[in-house]
Amino acid sequence: MDFNTAEELLEICEKENKPISEIMRLREIIYGESDADTVDAKMKKSLEIMRNSVHKPLTEVVRSIGGMIGGEANKLEKRRVEGKSICGSVLTKALIYSQAVLEVNASMGVIVAAPTAGSAGVLPAVLFALQDEFDLSDETLLKGLFTAGAVGSLLMKNASVSGAEAGCQAEIGSAAAMAAAAATEMMGGSPEQCLDAASITISNMLGLVCDPIAGLVEMPCQTRNASGASNALTSAEIVLAGIKAAVPFTEMTAAMYRVGKELPYELRETALGGCAATPTGCALKCKIFGGCN
Amino acid sequence: MAFISVFEVIGPNMVGPSSSHTAGAASIARLAWRMMNPKIKRVHFTLYGSFARTYQGHGTDRALLGGMMGFETDDVRIRDSFEIAEKEGIEFSFTANTTETDVHPNTVDMEIEDVTGRKMTVRGESVGGGKVRLTRIDGVKVLFTGEYHSLIVVHKDHPGVIANVTTILSKCHVNIAYLRVYRENKGGIAYMIIESDEEITLETVEAIEKNPFVKDTMLIRR
Numbered sequence: 001m002d003f004n005t006a007e008e009l010l011e012i013c014e015k016e017n018k019p020i021s022e023i024m025r026l027r028e029i030i031y032g033e034s035d036a037d038t039v040d041a042k043m044k045k046s047l048e049i050m051r052n053s054v055h056k057p058l059t060e061v062v063r064s065i066g067g068m069i070g071g072e073a074n075k076l077e078k079r080r081v082e083g084k085s086i087c088g089s090v091l092t093k094a095l096i097y098s099q100a101v102l103e104v105n106a107s108m109g110v111i112v113a114a115p116t117a118g119s120a121g122v123l124p125a126v127l128f129a130l131q132d133e134f135d136l137s138d139e140t141l142l143k144g145l146f147t148a149g150a151v152g153s154l155l156m157k158n159a160s161v162s163g164a165e166a167g168c169q170a171e172i173g174s175a176a177a178m179a180a181a182a183a184t185e186m187m188g189g190s191p192e193q194c195l196d197a198a199s200i201t202i203s204n205m206l207g208l209v210c211d212p213i214a215g216l217v218e219m220p221c222q223t224r225n226a227s228g229a230s231n232a233l234t235s236a237e238i239v240l241a242g243i244k245a246a247v248p249f250t251e252m253t254a255a256m257y258r259v260g261k262e263l264p265y266e267l268r269e270t271a272l273g274g275c276a277a278t279p280t281g282c283a284l285k286c287k288i289f290g291g292c293n
Numbered sequence: 294m295a296f297i298s299v300f301e302v303i304g305p306n307m308v309g310p311s312s313s314h315t316a317g318a319a320s321i322a323r324l325a326w327r328m329m330n331p332k333i334k335r336v337h338f339t340l341y342g343s344f345a346r347t348y349q350g351h352g353t354d355r356a357l358l359g360g361m362m363g364f365e366t367d368d369v370r371i372r373d374s375f376e377i378a379e380k381e382g383i384e385f386s387f388t389a390n391t392t393e394t395d396v397h398p399n400t401v402d403m404e405i406e407d408v409t410g411r412k413m414t415v416r417g418e419s420v421g422g423g424k425v426r427l428t429r430i431d432g433v434k435v436l437f438t439g440e441y442h443s444l445i446v447v448h449k450d451h452p453g454v455i456a457n458v459t460t461i462l463s464k465c466h467v468n469i470a471y472l473r474v475y476r477e478n479k480g481g482i483a484y485m486i487i488e489s490d491e492e493i494t495l496e497t498v499e500a501i502e503k504n505p506f507v508k509d510t511m512l513i514r515r
Contacts, residue, residue: 105309
C-alpha cells in the first residue's frame with residue numbers, strides 16, 4: 001500500500017479501485033502503526049484547527065509579532081459582504097480564508113502546518129471555500145486532507161517542501177499542489193486528474209523565490225498564500241474540464257527540485273534577496289529589529 | 294526511504310509562526326525537559342545561527358521556555374510562557390551568539406538545572422518542518438530524536454557494560470529498535486542511547502542501575 005512515486009500511487013488506486021484519499025488513509029493505518037479510529041480522529045482534529053484558523057480573524061483582532069500584517073481577511077470579507085468582489089464567490093472566500101490563517105499564524109495562534117507554517121493558509125482556504133459554496137460534508141473535506149497528504153508526501157520524498165532548501169515554489173508551491181489535488185478529488189475528479197492538477201500547479205508556481213521581509217513569516221508570505229490558493233483552484237478547474245497536464249507529476253516534481261537547487265542562497269529564506277532586499281523591505285526590518293545604520 | 298506519515302505533511306498542529314523557529318524550538322526544549330525532573334529550577338539558552346538573528350520575531354524564546362515547562366507545539370500557553378515561568382519561579386535567560394558559524398543554522402544550547410539539583414547541558418537542532426534532534430549532551434556528541442520509547446544510560450567506557458544492559462533489556466522483553474553509543478574518550482564517560490518499540494519500565498532501569506559502571510540513567514518520558 002506504500003508508494004514512492006505518482007505512478008506507483010496511481011497503480012495502487014487502479015488495482016484497489018479506490019481514490020487517492022482512501023489509499024493514503026489505509027497506508028497510514030497499516031504503516032503508521034495506528035488503527036483506523038486513531039487516524040480518523042487525528043485528521044478530524046486537524047480539520048477543526050483549520051476551521052478555527054480560517055474564521056478567527058473575522059471575529060476578533062489578532063496582532064502579528066512583527067506587526068506587518070493583521071486585518072487583511074476582514075477587509076476582504078467586508079468587500080465580499082458588500083457584493084463588490086470581482087473574483088466570484090469561491091475564489092473570494094479562498095482569498096479571505098488564506099489571509100486569515102496567516103494572521104492567526106503570525107500572532108502565535110494555533111494552525112496546522114500544511115506542509116509548513118508559512119504555507120498553512122492554502123489548503124484550508126481551498127477546502128472551506130469549496131465547502132461553503134458547494135455544501136460539501138466534513139467527510140468530503142477529510143478525504144481532501146488525505147489526498148493533499150499523499151501529494152505532499154511525494155513532494156517531501158522526491159523533492160522538498162522547505163523554502164530554505166528550494167524556495168517558495170517548494171513551500172507554497174507544494175501547498176498549492178496539495179490543495180489542487182484535494183479540490184479535484186472533492187469535486188469528482190479521478191486520481192490521474194488529481195495528480196495532473198498538482199503538476200499544473202507546480203509548473204505555474206515554478207521558480208518562486210522565498211524572500212521573507214525581516215525573515216518573518218508575514219510578508220510576502222500572506223499574499224503568496226492567496227496566490228497559492230487561487231493557483232490551486234485554477235488547476236483543479238482546468239483538469240476537471242478534461243484538460244491534461246503537459247508534464248507528468250513525477251517529472252514536474254524533479255524539475256521543481258532542480259530549479260530549487262539552482263536558486264541562489266539569497267533567495268532561499270535567508271531574507272537577503274527579493275522582497276526582503278528592497279529598500280522598503282530593509283526599512284521594515286530595521287523598524288522591527290532596530291540596530292539600523 | 295523512511296515512511297512519511299500523513300501527519301508529517303498535514304501537521305504538526307502548532308502555535309505559529311514558524312515550523313522550524315517556533316514548533317521546532319518548543320520540541321527541542323520539551324525533549325530536553327523529558328530527560329529531567331518535570332520541575333525545572335533554572336535554564337539558560339544560547340541561540341546560534343538563524344535562531345540567534347530572528348528569535349524574537351518568531352517567538353523562538355517563548356517556544357523554548359514553553360517546551361522547558363512541558364508544553365507541546367500546539368499549546369497556546371507558549372504565547373505567555375515568560376509570565377508563566379516567572380509565576381512558577383523558574384529562572385531563565387537567553388544569549389544570542391551570532392559569531393559562531395560552525396553550527397546548524399537553527400541551533401540552541403540549553404544549560405538546565407532541575408529541582409533535584411541535576412544539571413545538564415543539551416544542544417538541539419531544528420532541522421525543518423518541526424523536526425528536531427539533540428546533538429550534544431554535556432559536550433558529548435550524540436544523535437537523538439525522541440520519537441521512540443527511549444533510555445539514556447551514562448556509563449564508564451568499560452568492557453561488558455553494553456552486553457549487560459542489552460541482556461537486561463532482552464530479559465524484560467524490550468525489543469531494541471536503535472542502539473547508539475557515544476563516548477568522550479577511551480575509558481571515559483559514555484552515553485548509550487536505547488530506542489525501543491516497547492515502553493521501558495522503572496524496574497528495568499533499576500536493574501540496569503545495579504551495574505557498577507553505570508553512572509546515571511535517564512528514562513525519556515513520552
